[in-house]
Amino acid sequence: MVAIDVVVLVAVALLGFLVVGLLRSNAELTRALHSLGVDLDPDSPTGAGAVPVAIQARPTPARPDATAVPDLAGVSPSGDAVGIAVTGVRHDTLVAFLTSGCSTCRAIWGVLEQGIPEVPGGARLVVVTRGSEAESPAAVAGLAGPHVPVVMSTDVWTGYDVPYAPYFVYVSGPAGRVVGEGTAATWEAMCAMVANAVADGTTNPLAPPDPPARPNIDQRWSKAGADAEREQRIDRELAAAGILPGDPRLRPTAITHPGPVGTGGADR
Amino acid sequence: MRITSHGLSVSPPPGWDAAIYLRPAGPGEVTRPVLHAATVPLPTGRGDYGSGLVETLSATDVFVALLDFGPEAAGTALFAPDAMPGLTPDMYRPKALQRIIAGQAGVQRFFTASGRGFCLYSVVGSYAARQALCARANQVLGSLQVAAGSGGGG
Numbered sequence: 001m002v003a004i005d006v007v008v009l010v011a012v013a014l015l016g017f018l019v020v021g022l023l024r025s026n027a028e029l030t031r032a033l034h035s036l037g038v039d040l041d042p043d044s045p046t047g048a049g050a051v052p053v054a055i056q057a058r059p060t061p062a063r064p065d066a067t068a069v070p071d072l073a074g075v076s077p078s079g080d081a082v083g084i085a086v087t088g089v090r091h092d093t094l095v096a097f098l099t100s101g102c103s104t105c106r107a108i109w110g111v112l113e114q115g116i117p118e119v120p121g122g123a124r125l126v127v128v129t130r131g132s133e134a135e136s137p138a139a140v141a142g143l144a145g146p147h148v149p150v151v152m153s154t155d156v157w158t159g160y161d162v163p164y165a166p167y168f169v170y171v172s173g174p175a176g177r178v179v180g181e182g183t184a185a186t187w188e189a190m191c192a193m194v195a196n197a198v199a200d201g202t203t204n205p206l207a208p209p210d211p212p213a214r215p216n217i218d219q220r221w222s223k224a225g226a227d228a229e230r231e232q233r234i235d236r237e238l239a240a241a242g243i244l245p246g247d248p249r250l251r252p253t254a255i256t257h258p259g260p261v262g263t264g265g266a267d268r
Numbered sequence: 269m270r271i272t273s274h275g276l277s278v279s280p281p282p283g284w285d286a287a288i289y290l291r292p293a294g295p296g297e298v299t300r301p302v303l304h305a306a307t308v309p310l311p312t313g314r315g316d317y318g319s320g321l322v323e324t325l326s327a328t329d330v331f332v333a334l335l336d337f338g339p340e341a342a343g344t345a346l347f348a349p350d351a352m353p354g355l356t357p358d359m360y361r362p363k364a365l366q367r368i369i370a371g372q373a374g375v376q377r378f379f380t381a382s383g384r385g386f387c388l389y390s391v392v393g394s395y396a397a398r399q400a401l402c403a404r405a406n407q408v409l410g411s412l413q414v415a416a417g418s419g420g421g422g
Binding site: 070071073075076078079080081082083084085087088089091124146147148149 | 269270271272273274280282283284285286287288289290292307309310312313
């Protein structure tokens with residue numbers, strides 16, 4: 001009888017240690033996730049089921065440098081050739097790597113089919129799928145709808161070293177580099193992820209958006225502005241001298257040396 | 269990057285978008301390839317001559333379109349020049365636009381290459397800056413390759 005009591009006590013003690021260990025492990029995991037910005041509270045706005053992974057540029061074997069950003073060259077689902085620049089441009093680009101088969105991508109496709117969704121930072125949205133050897137162009141066309149540009153290219157997929165889908169890469173056009181990348185299960189979660197990167201100031205706004213074209217050259221392009229100013233000054237001086245556009249004296253057939261001022265030299 | 273389709277091939281410089289497309293042909297209709305390149309994003313639903321796009325050009329932007337008119341047009345009077353013309357700043361005119369937009373200027377030229385008649389149309393966002401912008405347009409045109417055969421649809 002005593003032996004049974006001892007065995008039961010030992011078993012209870014062992015189970016107690018096990019429970020304490022599990023609770024401690026759970027607390028450590030929760031703390032670690034919390035420090036990464038992941039909120040597991042089911043009542044939180046994002047919900048526990050749609051937790052975005054923090055967006056950060058990651059070095060990859062194919063893209064070890066954040067500035068190694070290939071442009072998006074491939075074909076559209078209708079078979080047309082498409083080339084989209086993501087660096088050397090004034091805008092940012094959000095590249096959404098999607099597949100037609102993955103169930104998680106369905107939610108993203110569903111949003112894109114409705115129209116062009118708003119992207120934090122005002123980035124241009126471009127969808128990239130693998131090429132036609134791995135994806136059905138008809139299926140992609142049916143999912144994507146007509147609003148968002150789609151580039152089908154396995155080379156681009158490989159060049160960005162995409163680990164899985166859906167996967168998002170945010171490229172700062174003015175800075176010419178990837179400022180963040182990651183995955184999210186819903187469009188809202190993706191927006192939250194990108195908004196953090198934008199709010200962090202990682203999208204380098206080296207060049208503000210251009211104003212619409214105006215008759216007078218904009219002030220942002222100083223060299224062309226100086227050219228225009230010089231051109232206008234020369235036009236004014238010529239007009240003051242009675243030389244207007246089309247005047248044959250602007251295109252002399254021979255060049256002669258000017259005479260002294262006031263002598264009526266035939267060089268005009 | 270280089271993109272190739274429908275017998276046309278181009279390597280746009282960094283910062284350029286480009287597309288080579290063929291509109292779906294309606295009943296009894298023949299469509300021909302169109303090449304677009306621009307320093308701004310190419311919007312979906314733009315016109316062959318850039319409507320919907322040229323409105324977005326700023327004073328530092330350029331748009332280039334190459335429209336295939338097919339072998340039937342090749343060598344005819346309008347398409348008599350047998351090579352693609354290089355563009356010069358003085359070719360751009362504020363009134364040579366499909367729709368006049370203040371500050372912009374355009375140029376249109378016709379020629380024959382590889383047995384195909386083509387229309388080259390380009391718009392710069394600033395007439396005052398046409399010198400520099402014309403050079404950028406020529407960068408694109410310099411990389412253009414045309415293969416024989418129209419590649420028309422319909």
